Amino acid sequence: MAPPTDTVIAMNKVCTRFGSHAVHTDLDLEVRRGEILAIAGGSGSGKSVLMREMILLQRPTSGSIHLFGHDIETLTPPQAHALRLRWGVMFQHGGLFGALNVRENIGLPLREHSRLDRALIDRIAEWKLSLTGLPPDAGLKRPGEFSGGMLKRASLARAIALDPELLFLDEPTSGLDPDSAAGVSELILRTHALYGLTIVIITHDLDLLWQACDRVAILGEGRVLASGSMEDLSRHDHPIVRGYFDGPRQRAAASAAHRQREMETPWTTR
Numbered sequence: 001m002a003p004p005t006d007t008v009i010a011m012n013k014v015c016t017r018f019g020s021h022a023v024h025t026d027l028d029l030e031v032r033r034g035e036i037l038a039i040a041g042g043s044g045s046g047k048s049v050l051m052r053e054m055i056l057l058q059r060p061t062s063g064s065i066h067l068f069g070h071d072i073e074t075l076t077p078p079q080a081h082a083l084r085l086r087w088g089v090m091f092q093h094g095g096l097f098g099a100l101n102v103r104e105n106i107g108l109p110l111r112e113h114s115r116l117d118r119a120l121i122d123r124i125a126e127w128k129l130s131l132t133g134l135p136p137d138a139g140l141k142r143p144g145e146f147s148g149g150m151l152k153r154a155s156l157a158r159a160i161a162l163d164p165e166l167l168f169l170d171e172p173t174s175g176l177d178p179d180s181a182a183g184v185s186e187l188i189l190r191t192h193a194l195y196g197l198t199i200v201i202i203t204h205d206l207d208l209l210w211q212a213c214d215r216v217a218i219l220g221e222g223r224v225l226a227s228g229s230m231e232d233l234s235r236h237d238h239p240i241v242r243g244y245f246d247g248p249r250q251r252a253a254a255s256a257a258h259r260q261r262e263m264e265t266p267w268t269t270r
């Protein structure tokens with residue numbers, strides 16, 4: 001049966017095996033239109049594999065996946081191509097090409113998938129770059145000249161080059177100092193508010209989970225152990241879920257989120 005129209009991604013009874021190693025054994029997950037959903041879970045719990053399955057880079061061993069209402073098993077190559085244009089992906093390590101400058105990197109999806117001329121593509125790339133808070137001259141630099149936080153911003157600019165409906169962010173704050181991580185977290189919220197996107201984030205970052213995400217799905221034991229808001233999950237008693245709430249770091253992240261909510265800036269009203 002097709003999922004409801006406000007469901008962007010529906011995964012049912014997904015199993016994923018590599019030889020005898022079962023990564024997902026019975027995984028159900030729904031991504032709803034307009035939400036920011038985080039996928040969290042321990043190392044090796046299958047978060048990246050799950051994302052690769054969502055973006056058609058990998059097939060599950062069994063189970064069903066519907067993307068924008070389309071069963072991936074019945075997709076023709078042109079349908080798969082059309083679907084791929086509806087999402088943008090920010091990879092963990094940026095995925096920018098070192099031989100191109102940052103503006104050319106951001107313009108790459110437009111060069112591949114549109115007939116716009118070079119000058120217009122450059123203008124659009126500069127606009128996307130400015131949305132991420134990078135200075136105008138940043139576009140002429142090579143990715144190798146950027147700090148970790150700047151790379152994440154440039155990579156986000158490329159992910160939104162084609163104005164996607166759906167955005168995948170793989171560890172968007174990993175490896176960043178707390179200030180840069182907070183800046184990227186705020187940028188995610190601003191991008192979400194500006195474009196009304198659906199966003200799927202893979203992250204371990206407690207501050208990001210608390211401050212930016214509508215729902216969090218926690219993976220473990222081959223499935224989604226629990227999903228809901230961080231407030232909902234804080235009442236869950238599975239030991240892996242408790243790991244996100246018990247301990248000084250966990251409590252500090254929760255208190256910071258509560259303080260932030262009280263201050264209520266325009267893009268942190270959730």
Ligand SMILES: Nc1ncnc2c1ncn2[C@@H]1O[C@H](COP(=O)(O)OP(=O)(O)OP(=O)(O)O)[C@@H](O)[C@H]1O
Nearest residue numbers: 018019021023041042043044045046047048049050
């Ligand atoms: N192509 C592959 N071939 C064989 N095993 C794989 C392959 N891709 C992933 N795996 C295995 O699947 C499991 C889940 O990997 P995955 O990268 O999804 O974990 P993760 O939750 O993203 O972990 P981390 O947080 O450390 O990045 C791991 O045991 C990994 O070794």
